[in-house]
Amino acid sequence: MTSRLRQARTERRWSQDRLVREICEYARKHLVDVASPASLKVYVSEWENGRRSVSGPYAAILRALLGKTDDELFGSPTPASSLIADGYDDLLGRIDSARTLSLSMVDSFLAQTELLRSFDRQMGAAGLVDQMRAHLDSLEDALTFAVLPDARRPVATALAGAATLAAWQALDVGAVERAWRHYELGKRAATEAEAPMYLAHAMAEQAYVLSDAGRAEMAVDLVREAQRIGGSKVSPRLAAWLFAAEAELCAKAGLAEDCRRALDQADAALPSGNEMRDPDMLSIFLNANHLARWRGNALAILGEDEAVAELYRALEGMDPAFTRATAGLRCDLAQAHLVRGEFGQAREHLQQARLLANRTGSVRHRRRIERLTEGL
Template sequence: MATGLRAARKARGWSQERLIHEMRRYAEQRLLDIASSASLKVYISEWENGRRAISDRYAALLRPLLGVTNAELRDDARETQPAPGGYEELLSRIDTSSSVSKSMVAPLLAQTELLRTMDRQMGAVGLVDQMNGHLTAMEDALTFAVLPGTRRPIAAALAGASTLAAWQALDAGAVERAWRRYELAKKAAQDAESSLYLAHAMGEQAYVLADAGRPLLAVELVRDAQRTQAGRQSPRLCAWLAAAEAELCAAAGVNMASDARAALDRAEILLPDDGEVRDPDMLSIFLDTGHLTRWRGNVLAKLGDESAMDELYASLNSADPSFVRASAGVHCDLTQAHFARGELDQARNHLQKARLAANRTGSARYRQRVELLTGRL
């Protein structure tokens, strides 16, 4: 029974009729030939009730549309694994993995960067197949890499890609996949002996806990991340972790408001004044004064501080237009800030802009926040 399809559909708040509409629109945009709406209604009902298996043709359409993996769509317990070969095949794969660290790590990093750029501009849901294939190639290479010198560069590349994949899964509403991707990132970071990637994966994983309703545990995890080989972390990563702690403390409630403000102050002190956005050794993080302004506005809005308005508008006016999904967050924060001041027209205006940005990127996470704010207005 394809309960995974039903779960993915409901995670987006879609009815079966809405799914049919989105399937047909997706197909028309890509010149794909699919069944009529009446036939799709029958198919979806049969897929979800186990009376018909989802064909590969429709699975290929549904995966990027819903932002799920093949296993999640079909609700398979595990993906089919290739049958093991003999010693000849094993040695061949070991030899191949040895060459990967010398010639293929740079292309793998470039592929991760391309997926990261596409993600922030267009959203994560349409990148599921590409990201799964990317991770599988790196996991396979790491599995058959023998010596530490061969493993470390592959593991570092896998840690960065897995963290990106985890954030994409969280944004798509695939919470369990996000958690497992973060665990993969942490293990890869340990294999790479990289305190930077390990701490970053722990810091982002804390957001899964916060979204799941465990804000205090989330705060403890991000604080533990800051203690993870603290002397070997870069200044920009330290600032990022402090800002993440501030946001998570603010989300935990008024009892941690002073902790949130203290963490914000610490982030400002730690952030290098070098005019750069990223560290060369920590490409997973984007953080400069403009990004920190947006973060500060988010935290202050959560705390009900009126100064959040100035920070958020300053961030909005100076934002990089390629960060489309991030703009949904800024407009959500401005909605909240205007609502707190009783300025309902402005709140509704920003809520509509947040909804458009969330829909454009397919962000289930921001769509949920938009719906919560809609209920208040």
């Protein structure tokens, strides 16, 4: 327990005093009673040294602040709901309840995923750990007791989308193993739902876990496998998204020619117009402006001068609601300026990126900011 809680705190570069202040601020905003700052400072020290257990209310606050599950913070997983083996009546009751799962109920699941996606896009994933876990539990429970395929497929599709979102959120807060497991859950659900678009999307996002871990070439292989599986069954916007992801991963693997080819394919596949959202795949946001950011990012990784113009074009058209994406774009610009030896501009963009990353609690962006700062 001790090292995990301390590690989660240090990942955010928070001192114990900073964590105490964050707890107090959270309690003030949410009208929760907590101990005095002086007592909390003692609590934090004792929690991290194993001399005091973390009670339920404080565990909930820590999960929200640090974006981690109980298992990731304290080493003891939250007990999952399970079927009590006290006879067939209970089992049949759950099965009968699942049979009544109507389309409107599935729509409610999708609406909840959309709400969580919107909050995550603007405010970050750190405060959504409990809500996302409860949402996945509800979907998994509904799928477990749905018997026939016509009842299972809609729920499995909803679970595939929610699990992939949960995986990206986990990756953003630095919970790499949780991210990987959620991607695997999303892939299994998409396979059962016979939904190749959802399967291809989950595989392509999972490739970023491999890339972040230093396995860029394996990541390229995985995103290409996602394209193969999706084939002609993916929408044009998702096809463009998959090519853009391939381009970025190729850049990270040092495959410059492959990167440029994939960027051209993404540009050719992308539907015209300013619409950004894919009606067939609501998790996909991509238009010409988003693609300019992706192109600029990939070219910046390759050290190309033309990256700067593409990235400023993307910044000019960036929707301010995409807070986390804007932080990433600022990092891209800093990297592009560093390649050109323009350290003043790079420093300005890193400062803006740091402010946005702190707002969203993005550990993934913070790590990138630190790496780029070393180049100044």
